[in-house]
Amino acid sequence: MKKVLLSILLIIILCTACNKDKSDDIQDKLSAVEGENVSAGSATDTDTQATYTYPETVNYVSNADIPENKTTIDAKVIAETTEDISVYGLSFVPIDDELVKSYADKLFDNGEYQVIKPFDICNEEELNDEREHAVMLMDYYGNTSRAGQKYYKLPCMTIPYAPEDVINSIDYELSKYEESNFVELSEGQLLYKETRENYEDTPDDSITTRKSKTRLRGKVDGEEWDMTVQYVEPVGGVPYGVISMSNVYSDTFVLKYEMINDRNTMFFGENVVDMDEAKKDATDALNKLGFEEIDNIYTYSVISCDTYTVENGYSQSTGEKNNGYCFVFARRYGNLDVGYVAHPFNSITMTQVYGEELGNFQEYIYVTVTEDGIYNISFSTGYQVTEKLAEDSILMDFDSVNDMAIRYIEERPIICQDIGSVELKYIATCYEDDGYALVPVWVYYFNMDYHDTTYYEEPSARFGVNALDGSIVDFIWTEDPFDIDLY
Secondary structure, eight states: OHHHHHHHHTHHHHGGGTTSOGGGOTTOSSOOOOOSSOOTTTOSOTTSOOOOOOOSEEEEEESTTOGGGOEEEEEEEEOSOOSSOOEEEEEEOOOOHHHHHHHHHHHSGGGOEEEEOOGGGOOHHHHHHHHHHHHHHHHHTTSSTTTTOBOOOOSSOOOOBOHHHHHHHHHHHHHTOOGGGOOOOOTTOOOEEEEEEEOSSOGGGOEEEEEEEEEEEEEETTEEEEEEEEEEEETTSOOEEEEEEEETTOOOOEEEEEEOSHHHHHHHOSOSSOHHHHHHHHHHHHHHHTOOSEEEEEEEEEEEOSEEEEETTEEEEESOEEEEEEEEEEEOOSSSOBOOOOOOTTEEEEEEETTOSOOBOOOOEEEEEETTEEEEEEEEOOEEEEEEEESSOOOOOHHHHHHHHHHHHHHSOOTTEEEEEEEEEEEEEEOGGGOEEEEEEEEEEEOOOTTSSSOOSSOOEEEEEETTTOOEEEEEEEEOOSOGGGO
16 A cells, blocks of 8 residues: 555645546545545635535536437436545455355354355265255245246346256256266365366467355254355456355245336335335344444345246246345445445446556445345455545545546547436545555446436446546446356
8 A cells, every 4th residue: 555655645745736637647546635624625714614515416418419429417416424534445355264164153053054065076976965955945946947046136247046957057067977076175175266267269368267166055043044155366357256145945036126216116016024124134134244334325125926937938927026125235434335336237347446457346245135034145255444544535626526527428438328426435446556445436327217218227337536536436347257056
């Protein structure tokens, strides 16, 4: 963090240069952090505290005459606070055996569980044992197509996975089984680690990826639960991991996750689960796992169904209803919420400071609660605070921030995009060799208003503007690096 700290020390000298375009100069990475109850660009008397101001709405149309490049900003401006915003240095927490064990010991009754290895390193006996378990699940759920299918809202892309998918995967491994593929884990080992070389055209374009994964199975309050883990560490790239915990015998068939609004209620009725009680169950479960200082930053409605069939590639369901909630949590770092940026289908969203080569992922915690209780708990690799870099940050005046945003849009048009809100949020950012920092960012979110022609069904950000120095923060869709067989 040496360069970041140097920038902090220089703020007294540099704060008069607020209009400088610092997105092109990665040496000035956090150029305005230590304030003395004064907002940047607004103080006229050192003895008087100036109040930070911002408009209720912003409006702008870029490339109005070029439909394929047109972007419309018709947005509410939202900030839960603009005062006493601290800036933190962070360290990334990788997933290893010790971390996995710490969560497993808290989750499972008496800290007791068994390790289910990835199928491609199992022997025939282990494969057949897991096949019997999957057949037993199919029997329990009615032995029909997609019976017992599980669909989780994870901090990554996920697809519905059923016991029949497990059986098909095991049958495939049995069909090509060779004793040389068998790997026995050492005593106390939970994660199986492998190195892969991935390339599109030639080995010269290869990317070395180290993957770690495992599945643990045990009892939670007497009921069978699974805990699956995947951690991906690209060499020279961005590491990311997901831990997912789920009730194996939940009878709720989750069809999809929807935003909560009048349209949702019109189609699926009032929710059969009380939101406050469900949130309490969710926070109690997270407290047990060691998550204490957390905020509920977004909430989905869970849509379940009574029957579900797939014929000739087409799915059909009956008895759809609002059946519970999926709560998205983030750690509490101060008096500002962490910004939620949902992952699109078939990819995950990476944060990247414009001008930097590396990026990082945000840390989110998902808990789904249905009428049957806790359905799933999942969370991504997190961060630890290493130091507080500032107590009270100096924020750039909002007009300067919005000017930075408009210039970015003009320089990098994206097809037919509408901005529906601009929100001040904490965003974890990566500064290459300097490490990670948690900074306030004005996030420009896509429109979620059903009355407009363009909208997104969950919070999705086009970009952000660092509220300290005006640098651009990109939110980039990148390919999901995980194997689907563990979900």
